[in-house]
Amino acid sequence: YWTRIAGGWWLFDSFWSGPEIVLSGDDVYRRMAFGLHVTALRFGRLEWGLAGGWAIDSDSRDGFYGRLGVTWAAR
Numbered sequence: 001y002w003t004r005i006a007g008g009w010w011l012f013d014s015f016w017s018g019p020e021i022v023l024s025g026d027d028v029y030r031r032m033a034f035g036l037h038v039t040a041l042r043f044g045r046l047e048w049g050l051a052g053g054w055a056i057d058s059d060s061r062d063g064f065y066g067r068l069g070v071t072w073a074a075r
């Protein structure tokens with residue numbers, strides 16, 4: 001499974017920002033991540049998403065995480 005729950009505020013008429021929780025796993029492995037995100041930040045045809053925070057997993061590998069996503073719009 002994988003799920004992301006994110007809330008936030010529309011800031012400066014430009015992007016969403018706020019807290020997020022990401023949960024993932026299977027029968028053997030589980031991971032929880034708690035952090036902050038900035039999404040829907042557009043520059044031309046590119047839309048950016050950034051996130052970072054703290055992750056905890058069932059293999060006792062706790063630490064910082066970061067995520068960067070870029071989407072290209074055809075129009």
